Amino acid sequence: MMEDEKMMSKKKPTYPVSGKLDAYLEEYNRKIEIPIFYEDLLRFAGSVAVYDAEGEDTLWVRVYYSDSEREEIDLSLKKVYSILHSDGSDRIFQYLNVDAVDYCTFGNSKPFRIKVRNILNDNFTYFYIKKTDASRIYGLELEHMLSPYNLNFLVHKDTLIEEHIAGIPGDVFIKDMLPNCTESEKSQLAKEFVKFNERCMIRLLGDMRSYNYVIMPVHDFDHVVYKIRAIDFDQQSFEGKLKVYFPQFFKENFVMVEMVQKKLLQDSVDQYKIEERSIVAKRILSSGNRLKKLRNACKTDIISKEENVNLLKEQIYELVLDKDFRQCNTMGEILDLALNFVRRNYENVSMRQIIEKKFDVQ
Template identity: 80%
Template structure:
């Protein structure tokens, strides 16, 4: 286990360039919404939100004046309808905005909106955040290259994200992992290896245990656990390669120890190859959408020059690919990393075809 990597204390929010804005409009991510992040900052008071153990959740529940509350509630219902339905107002009568929570922890300082269906008391959340180009790249890459689809909207300086359901990683490690069976721990170890590899390939950083969720899936007579990222603030920004590898964070130490105890080195290598192959297949099947996104990122400013210089050197040391040394933008490093995975997959696949003498 390496020393816990140090993350920059303050990451700036990068503006959306015209090319990325056009991309978002092409793929229906850019939709006009009736409320902006700044509108929600007009709250007149707040109270601390405690979790079920009466501990500070780091969220505060905010309140608005009577005159603002009616307008804000209506606008948030419309955002919910745009995000989850057809944008019409006929469902408004069945919706209630139960709470607007504000988080002062971290860079994004999001608002969490709880919307409830009054007919059956089912509820869901969505988040209102400040627009950040690097976060948008992270959301799009997760949508295309992970096993999961993501629903989000961007309009001017406001980003709307759907809620990703699951058990927060830190909560799972502390409260649920000790009671998992040995076979469940082995399966979790495998999933963590794959999650670690996928984050490194896609340059998604800061996957400490509270930035991902563990999702239990019931399959016949047993439970399968999946790990899914929920925070994309550190996409393609930091200069240390270790920050893009969840295994090096002290918050994940228990997961790393579990991998060491439950998996042989050959098994770890096998699961890494499996994940690289799956990502390569998604790259190939994503078509022009991924190509267009990466081409935009290659010219965009989403990191600092010193971070770019450090990361390209560290990735060169890992891959010995001279192309990384020529990069001047973080998007170029990302493009080469994805291309490196794709080329290796295609080379191995072609080699297997030749060795087996299969007619192409």
């Protein structure tokens, strides 16, 4: 079943960092002083549109600054790069050049994308500067602990620095590359989409439309293995409709859903779901105090609207028939219960068949 984006809120508010979350960021070295703020980059003097190789508007604009500010901004951005990717010293500044500062007005986060190049070998990388949002921070941390991928990011007051996640944007891959994949590669992609779909649902990461995740081809001996990785964490535990947390229900992913239906038997789909739940449960068990502290901070935090909390807890109750969900007052409490549900049922092997029934959305 496919639905359109009407199930998404038109505008998601930005939520401040609470005292508990701030203490968590301090403890785990996510909070650090940086020499430039998001608001500083908004002082650009002008901009030009950025087009892709086919001449299509990317919805990004390349901004430029007055001569009086450019030197200071460049130096500050090099410092941020050094903090994010090196030891924070200025020894590497002489080898770095800030090639571009791009700004995106599309979506909620309105990020700046910084392109930094090593002038000795022309290798370059990106990082992003965004406004701090508590729900996005929870999303980044949960991705770091519960997905197969580590994430590097920093927070300082109202500014969030994120490393670039490399990969082919899902919408680009679906349009330009998927038609040329072999049947074997399509089967493997179908498997990965099932597991990605399950992982997003378990940790309540919403809005995984095709342009909010990337597909990464990994060459393994004589074949290519594809992995799917989220790149936008703006919709962590915000929306009230449960289907928002399933990538399969977005029309932008219809081709991927269709491929799953064609390439995989239902028994295989069920098995891949169980595999992913088991992997996430193992990560929950091995995460120790770090995940517990994050969940404790989230349980008392306000990262969504009251009506969204009430709707989501009722829809999850209808799915799993666990009355504890009806007692939740925050999105953090719902998330905490959902993760406990996955962990408990993984530990109780005799409950496997019940897990399958409870987590399957009709």
